[in-house]
Amino acid sequence: MAANLNPCISLPISLSKNDFQDLIQKVKDWTIMHGGGMRSKTQFSNDSLTVVPFTLLPSVFPRSEFKKAVAIQPALNELTHRVSNDHEFLYSCLEKTIEVDEFTRNLFKLYETMRNEGFTQSRCLGLLRSDYLLDVCNSTSVKQVEMNTIASSFAGLTSSAPTHRFVFQQLGLLDKLSVLPENNALQGLSSAIVKAWELFNEKDSVILVIIENQSMNICDQRFHQFEIARQRPEVKVIVKTLTQMSNEAKLSDSKGLLVQGKKVAVVYYRAGYSPDHYFGEAEWSARLMIERSTAIKCPNIQYHLAGTKKVQQALATPGTLERFVKDPKKAAEIRKVFTGLYALDLDENGDKAVKMALDAPDRFVLKPQREGGGNNLYGEDIRKKLMSCMENKERSAWILMDKINPPVQQNYLIRPNQDFEKNSTLCEVVSEMGIFGTILCDGDEILINEQVGHMMRTKLTSCNEGGVHAGDGVLDSPFLIDD
Numbered sequence: 001m002a003a004n005l006n007p008c009i010s011l012p013i014s015l016s017k018n019d020f021q022d023l024i025q026k027v028k029d030w031t032i033m034h035g036g037g038m039r040s041k042t043q044f045s046n047d048s049l050t051v052v053p054f055t056l057l058p059s060v061f062p063r064s065e066f067k068k069a070v071a072i073q074p075a076l077n078e079l080t081h082r083v084s085n086d087h088e089f090l091y092s093c094l095e096k097t098i099e100v101d102e103f104t105r106n107l108f109k110l111y112e113t114m115r116n117e118g119f120t121q122s123r124c125l126g127l128l129r130s131d132y133l134l135d136v137c138n139s140t141s142v143k144q145v146e147m148n149t150i151a152s153s154f155a156g157l158t159s160s161a162p163t164h165r166f167v168f169q170q171l172g173l174l175d176k177l178s179v180l181p182e183n184n185a186l187q188g189l190s191s192a193i194v195k196a197w198e199l200f201n202e203k204d205s206v207i208l209v210i211i212e213n214q215s216m217n218i219c220d221q222r223f224h225q226f227e228i229a230r231q232r233p234e235v236k237v238i239v240k241t242l243t244q245m246s247n248e249a250k251l252s253d254s255k256g257l258l259v260q261g262k263k264v265a266v267v268y269y270r271a272g273y274s275p276d277h278y279f280g281e282a283e284w285s286a287r288l289m290i291e292r293s294t295a296i297k298c299p300n301i302q303y304h305l306a307g308t309k310k311v312q313q314a315l316a317t318p319g320t321l322e323r324f325v326k327d328p329k330k331a332a333e334i335r336k337v338f339t340g341l342y343a344l345d346l347d348e349n350g351d352k353a354v355k356m357a358l359d360a361p362d363r364f365v366l367k368p369q370r371e372g373g374g375n376n377l378y379g380e381d382i383r384k385k386l387m388s389c390m391e392n393k394e395r396s397a398w399i400l401m402d403k404i405n406p407p408v409q410q411n412y413l414i415r416p417n418q419d420f421e422k423n424s425t426l427c428e429v430v431s432e433m434g435i436f437g438t439i440l441c442d443g444d445e446i447l448i449n450e451q452v453g454h455m456m457r458t459k460l461t462s463c464n465e466g467g468v469h470a471g472d473g474v475l476d477s478p479f480l481i482d483d
Contacts, residue, residue, distance in 0.1 A: 003136045005060045005409040008479040009173065012426055021420050027056065027167055028414065035223060036161035036475070039216045040416075049219065052157060053474035055458050056412035058164040058180060059431040061478040062134070065142045066181070066454075069132050069435045072337060073451035075330050076130050077439040080149060081446065082324040083311060084124075084302035087115065089323070093310045096345055096396040097369055103275045104308065104369045104397070106284060111301045114291050120255050125196045125266065125298040126439040127152050127189050129455070132337065133404040133432050140483075143339040143404045145432065149299050149307030150273045150371065155185035155436055156223030157475060158455040164477050179479055181454070185436045188452020190227035192438035193266055195448060196296045197235060199440070200265035206236040208257070208264045208295070212271040213241050221270050236262065242272060246282035249289060257293035264295040273304075273371040309367045313341040313399040340402035344386075344395045353400050354390070357382050365401045378403075406430040408461055413474050431458040431476055454478070 013020060028051045031037075037049030083089060090111075098105040114120075129152035132142040162183070168176050197207055207228060215221060225237045238259055240248065249259045257264040267290050271277045278284055291301050305311070315321055316338045325331040342353035357364050366377040366385060377385050389395040411429050415422075434455040440448040457473040 003405075003407050005407045005481075007410050008057055008060055008176065008179075009171075011410050013171070017424075020424055023167075023170060024056065024412075024414060024420065024423050026170065027163060028416075030166050031161055031163045034161040034163075035219050036157055036163060037219045039214075039218055041216060044214060044216075050416040051414075052161075052219070053413065053415045054163055055429070055474055055476040056167060056414055058477045058479040059409060059411055059429070059456065059458055060481050061431065061433060061456070062140065062483050063480040064483055065132075065134060065140070066433070066478060066480055069130070069142050069337070069433060070451050070454070072333055073128075073130060073435045073437040074449045075325070075334055076147065077126060077128055077437040077449050078446065079315075079321075079324050079334065080126060080128060080147060080303065080306050081124075081439055081441055083315070084300075084306040085444075086324070089314070090302070090305050090311070093314045094305065094308065096393065097308075097310050099396075100392075100394045101369055101397040103278075106278070107301065107305060110284070110288055110291060111305055113288065114301060117292070119300075120292055121294050121296055121300075122443045123196070123199060123296045124300045124303060124441055125192060125296055126303050126437070126441075127192060127268075127298055128437045128439070129153075129155075129434045130437070131432055131434045133406045133430070135339070135404045136407050137405050140407060142337055142433070144312075144337045145404065146309070146312060147307055148371065148434075149303045151270045152189075152434075152436065153217060153220055153270070154434070154455045154457070154475065155189045155453060156220040156227075158477065159183040159186040159453055160219075160223050162477070163475075164479075176479070179481075180477060181480060183453045183455075183477070185453025185455065186223055186227050187231075188438060188450065189436060190224050190231060192440060192448060192450075192452070193224070193268055193298065194228060194232050194235065196266045196298065196440055197232070199442075199447070200296055202263060202265060203234075204262065205265035206238050206259070206262045207266045207268065208259055209237060209239045210245070210267060210269045210271050210290075211239055211241055212277060213243060215270075224268070238262070238264075242277060242283040242286045243279065245286035245290070249286065251289060251293055255292060255294050257290060257295045264293065266296045266298060267293075268298045307371070308369050309399045310343075310369060313343055313401075316341040339404055342400040344398050344400055346391075346393060346396060350396070354386055354395070357386055357400050363403055365403050367399050367401055369397060406432075411458060411476075413458070413460070415474070428461045429458045430461055431456055431478075432473070433478065 456476040
């Protein structure tokens with residue numbers, strides 16, 4: 001497949017300026033009226049929403065690669081679970097990072113505290129999302145960008161507001177509707193939370209959602225609560241920040257987590273993945289209190305650590321995957337989606353990786369141990385960063401990753417508060433696919449392990465970061481094509 005992909009329809013769209021303007025406004029209205037909204041960063045208000053940024057058309061994606069990513073998700077779910085329960089491996093991955101990265105050190109300290117005290121709850125829930133880019137340098141096959149193990153977002157927005165079905169209907173392209181794959185990500189993730197609540201087996205217990213102090217991505221979060229209410233109307237969902245938890249929650253003598261006088265069965269984190277969510281000791285104490293409790297955590301601290309970049313890099317080291325995946329065929333399939341990942345420790349291999357990056361920084365991405373977008377370094381910034389910590393332990397807190405080169409296609413990027421001329425300009429874009437998975441375990445026993453849906457986000461080719469929440473990417477959906 002070529003470095004460029006043909007769009008799903010002939011472009012530009014053959015409408016008069018007035019008709020095209022009317023289409024964009026109508027689709028914006030349809031999107032926000034079907035839940036495709038976010039809080040405004042510039043004019044934040046709890047009483048208003050702005051339309052979520054989106055592509056006017058779905059972006060093309062090879063059907064075979066989509067199916068490959070879908071098929072491999074249960075194996076990646078299980079891999080994450082096995083990694084999370086291997087203390088020796090987690091420590092070997094993170095021992096150098098925790099010397100220099102305060103946030104990862106605090107997470108690891110929490111984990112060590114629980115190991116020493118003894119984990120209170122053997123059951124754990126993972127709502128995971130594995131993100132991929134197509135790589136034209138590797139036969140246009142999917143390559144994993146990262147595995148998200150905490151606050152895996154946009155299942156709600158991408159499956160509740162299927163904007164592109166409406167667009168095709170408005171353009172009279174009904175024959176193309178069948179090419180858009182069904183997406184039940186929201187139902188799948190919410191169902192897994194409900195099943196964890198059922199496993200807890202106390203009918204008066206509640207589900208607790210941990211959110212940021214100021215939630216921009218409110219629709220995506222709320223959709224999960226509303227879907228839980230649809231599936232099990234009798235289940236109460238409570239929403240709190242870590243700060244509120246430090247002031248309002250407590251542990252019972254039997255380590256039940258009590259909030260508003262109710263015992264918590266499941267804690268679903270939509271925050272806690274960034275240093276910005278911890279203002280001081282109070283929030284860390286709240287996180288520890290939750291970990292100490294009998295509540296089923298999504299994720300528990302082990303799963304959180306299993307999603308770090310250093311773990312991802314270590315798994316790509318030859319021979320490491322076989323430690324967790326005993327089936328050689330399955331291990332080979334997983335390895336096919338890995339791209340080149342390199343440690344930057346102060347040793348011979350780390351020095352080699354640094355030299356590679358300094359010689360050709362445009363071939364790589366430099367990644368810290370952070371989630372949520374906007375943290376990676378590219379091009380000349382890689383060289384500057386590595387030169388600044390050449391002989392410093394700080395460099396071991398980062399990993400180096402081969403830059404994936406996705407195919408380019410054209411689309412319209414629709415953003416809120418943008419004039420018509422900008423919204424109606426055809427842009428060169430690239431797309432990233434996320435596959436959602438759920439896994440519910442009791443110790444070593446896997447009770448549920450499924451792939452449940454997908455999401456897609458798209459960005460300008462000139463933009464390195466792709467986070468929708470961070471403001472760079474826009475929501476999209478795949479238009480599947482045969483190779």
